[in-house]
Amino acid sequence: MRAHLILKDGTIFRGRAPLGFGGGGEAVFTTAMAGYQEILTDPSFAGQMVCMTFPEQGIYGIHADLNEGTRPWATGLLCRRLTFAPDHHRCEGDLPSWLKRHHIPVMTDLDTRALTQHLRDQGSQPSLIWTEVDGSLDAGVAKAKALPDMTGQALCGEVSCRDRYELNPGGALKVAVLDGGIKLSILNQLVGVGLNLEVFPWDTPASELTDKRFHGLFLSNGPGDPAALPGMQKEVEACIGKLPIFGICLGHQLLGQAFGGKTFKLKFGHRGANQPVHDLMTGRIEITAQNHGFAVDENGLPGDLVVTHKHLSDGTVEGLRHTKLPIFSLQHHPEASPGPHDAHPAFHRFVALLKEFHHA
């Protein structure tokens, strides 16, 4: 079925909607060449339609062990070509059927490069996949113009777990996990370094998270605007100084805010598996996986919160460490998935921090 992608700024791209239905969400692009399933199921993509810049998608199909969330959270897939007959020994189905089953719209035959360049120059923005049965293009443009911006949107409630649950009960060190939309890979990595986890819904009060039974607290990634989560921010603030804390992505942003810093929306974000991060402590570069549209503003951070990592391309904050408290955070994704494993040691760093704190 013919379809158009209509951006809030009125720009129109033509393509096809092979599943026969459209949808909407913030149009963002990722330059990760593989890993569409991990990306689509990553809760941080909630409310977003993802443009995959690599033109061939779906080649190896859908695998049972590649999910990062309980379902696809992205609200649409924007791509150039889609494989309907995938090929891999572990493949359990094809990408288009899987999307159809979850009613996630997909647009193909798009000039994804032109779309990417537009988003790069004009910024990520709300958009619609408007099929030929949805009505006139004018009606679509009018509808797109009325879409709400991502700024100000609180989305953690949609993707967080509803009830507390425990993982790896045999682990010696016990960590509370605040789930703002956590990726399964992060849980796997935390379990992989031997931690016993208790995962809490996003709106859990600090008093529960800082219970005596916990050796540390982990703040997860998640979707939406970090500035739209004052409640979470307040609870995080209340945890500070009580136990060691490690935050990733949204968790990193919440920590920044809790210390009085501000977050701001990046024009088109960092999304990909090739992002160079300068580790200011070692002077070395890590190639990282990233997925964020907001960042912590370096200005306005208190003096005892030091920037440990910076993005090599635009100098934005990629990591923070408190000089007195056992707290650190990363904007990028050390669990990768999809992406390179250069930043994996961050999970060991957390364990070391926990041990150091509890020996002291």
Add this chain to the structure above:
Amino acid sequence: MPKRTDLKSVLVLGSGPIQIGQACEFDYSGTQALKALREEGIRTILLNSNPASIMTDANRADATYIEPLTLAVLEKVIEAEKPDAILPTVGGQTALNLAMEAHESGLLERTGVLLIGAQPEAIKRGEDRQLFKALMDDLGLETCRGGFAHNMSEARDLLKLTGFPAIIRPSFTLGGSGGGIAYNVDEFETIVARGLDLSPTKQVLIEESILGWKEFELEVVRDLDDNVEVICSIENFDPMGIHTGDSITVAPALTLTDPEYQKMRDAALAVIRAVGVETGGSNIQFALQPETSRIIVIEMNPRVSRSSALASKATGFPIAWVATKLALGYRLWELPNAITRMTKAAFEPVLDYVVVKIPRFTFEKFPQADKVLGTQMKSVGEVMSIGRSFQEALQKAVRSLEEGHKGLSGALEGKLDLGRLKEHLIIPGSQRIFWIYHALKAGHSVEELHRLTKITPWFLREIEEIVVLEGRLRSFPVDRLPEELLEKAKRAGFADNQIAVFCSGTEAEVAARREALGLRPAYKRVDTCSGEFKAETPYLYGTWEETSEAEPTDRPKAIVLGSGPNRIGQGVEFDCCCVQAVEAIRASGVEAILINCNPETVSTDFDTSDRLYFEPLTYEHVKAVVDREAAGGKLLGVFAQFGGQTPLKLASPLHEAGVKLLGTPLNTIMDAEDRERFGQALKRLNIPAPQWGMATSFEQAKDVAHRLSYPVMVRPSFVLGGRAMAVVFDDAGLEKYMREAVAVSNDQPVLLDRFLDGAQELDIDVVCDGEDVAIAGLLAHIEEAGIHSGDSYAVIPALGVPEEILETVKGYARKLALDLGVRGLMNLQFAVKDGIAYCLEANPRASRTVPFVSKATGVDWAGVAARIGLGQSLKAQGITDGVPRAVSVKGVVFPFAKFPGVDPVLGPEMKSTGEVMGIGDTFGEAYAKSLLAAGIPLPLSGTVFLTVNDADKARLPELAQKLVALGFGLCATEGTARTLDAVGIKVRKIFKVNEGRPNAVDLLKNGEVQWVINTPLGRDAFFDESAIRREALRLKIPCLTNLSAALAACEAVETLRGEMKVRAIQSL
């Protein structure tokens, strides 16, 4: 940590002549390295024997030594230049081996010269398969089951471990030469014996078969802070079992999940760290078992490679340039990303397109060669294409090959015997991709094809979709082609002229239909980052989408058409001409735009031209670029004279479409290329030419031959590199030729020339501006007529040819250039017999010898020609005849070692892959160096085995006396010995192979002969002689098949016995 400051001068080692497994990718990497060094103010010294390369142009290094790549020469260069360091990692295996030799001989230690880029220990760990395997075990990385054997009994023991099929690879050979796959005991013993013999360390690796596994490569760079990044992943379309150089490959890897890819990436990082390549690029190969995702490490190259050239072009990340900077101490995050300019080189490039590489083979040149693809590389070049889908890139790449394919469909339509389908699918050959297409078309399933070929089903299904599209296209006439279908077809890579065939129309009609529907190509930029940052560098490819980023400038501009894939007859020398032309154009204030599809070259470096279009060199693709560029600024026109025959073929359709040709006009091209018209011109100007005729049947040919009288030279009209050319001596030979060698038709007659046997051939390059003519260079062939000019050693100045003949030939050349209306370069060939110079042929373009002549005379002749095309006269440029600055000999190298079973004998069909240059004060010195550079170290003492044909017997005594005077012992076959007896020279008589034992081959095997001089006797003695030549080749005993060359070699021997001088071309 910034760059180190202790290095003031660096010696770069080149890779020598182009050969299979080591082609012009090292011209690209070496040129980038020199640039990277000079940017830092470092004095650069280059040692490379290949004059056809851009890197040996005098303006690329401060001191350029075009000398043999041997330890003795290296020592002299070090003595003369006292470099602080040697960069050995950009000149392929040749450079690495020479550096290791220098290290092991103590030369480096003695002279205090450092190695940068890779240390000897790391090179050893990376290259020595045994050390490497042990290292992988330590890292916990899997490798193949198997081990090393140093003799047959060890090999048999290992066979118990691996079973059949077993893979055998000799250690330390070029391009895996001498390796193979054994399915039975006989094959096993043969290949092991050959491998043990070829390996300089007498060692072979024997491993379990991983045939049919998926094959991948990762290109990795590392800096001194241990930052490692993967520049590009490459997936082989052809599964394990075919050398990656002979495989169709795609980038990035397409069929891997992220966990699989990351596992490979983790392993690659671990490997480069453990091997200890401190800085620079490495290539690491992996195999993945498709049923289990089990990954094993195959090997690594601790240097930039053919794959890194491909990866550089595929991503826009200049690996060799970066590697050189890293060797100087820079960190990755300190270096700029050359395309975005605002970001850094510390990142991993991402692609938003698909790249396909297809190797180019020249089996038609070696009919006796085994055409089955295996672990030993056999291709001579490659093409790359870029598309927004695998399908598009694949079909564009197929067109780029210039083998007559418009896409996957077509060229072989009806020519494939589907009865032999299975055989062609199971046994991989160079045409397998077309067999696959036609098998799918004939209704065979993807599953069946996968079973037979082991090719990943996804690739096969994509090809099946192309088959389906072809079927849909066939159901429409051109003017009814639906928009949606036509767009889909273009996006799947179908060419207009292909669709025209399906829809019974013409290419022009399909183009018109497209235009009417608003379907035009869009140009996208290769930017390393998938559009995340703005690309400042116009490195473009065409596809079928709406938004174009060509953004033509408003400057005056000229387009240079490149030379396409390397092949025998059209190699790096044409790329060198294109690059010289581009530089001249840029220096003239005109924007230079280059179109080419060869990823190995300097011309396709996005830095070389102002704008690079990486596109197939076909009419449709070139015309589309012309149209796009004409939309802005002033397009002066298109240069078709620098890229060899490839662009020349496009001259006519471009001219007809109203595109202006810069330089020589179409009419002149036709006058020179068309035999009839050229004959008229020669007659008009009173220039002698051999009598000739044309024929379309054997009967006609016989009549012509009788009129001309035998021997005659026969060839199809319009050929390159002497394809299917032969000298025939009688009716029987002619009949056989007409029956077997060529498909003759009315459009494609056969040309017959009277063959001037024993003539002296001359090669002359001229430039003409319409008013004046400058003789760039006049070369005398060392071999006599009958051997293709590309295969002949040649000397400039033309020593040994009487001055008045040279003046006559120059006069003819001037007259012809002016009469035909040449604007730019032209190459002419003459044969001199009995004091008369006959004009054999004209090429209205830059020739193969132009770069060599440029180096010999110190003038960039292709640049001169380009400036003429832009309207600058020779006078204005201050250019007159070239003056040779020393005696220079062009030598050649042949791929015979790669084709066991092929008779290493020369003839009118070109067979060499590359050339070398020897520079000296005397002919002897220059010739000796050229032989040395070509890998033929003449013996200084010992026994020479002589066997010559009757025609050569007259000059035999002269040769024999010279050899005796030099102190060589002589032995000869019966007839040759008798001739010598008659003039009082006693020689030992030897049996021919079929006469008794011990025979000539026995003597070779026993080491009793150090030099073979064998001029072919013709068909009767064919098997006997070819057995001798093959054995000589195998044992690396020099074998000259030509008496003139042998006489010249005597002079060379004298030189070799004395002290050899080396000189930088800048000092000539």
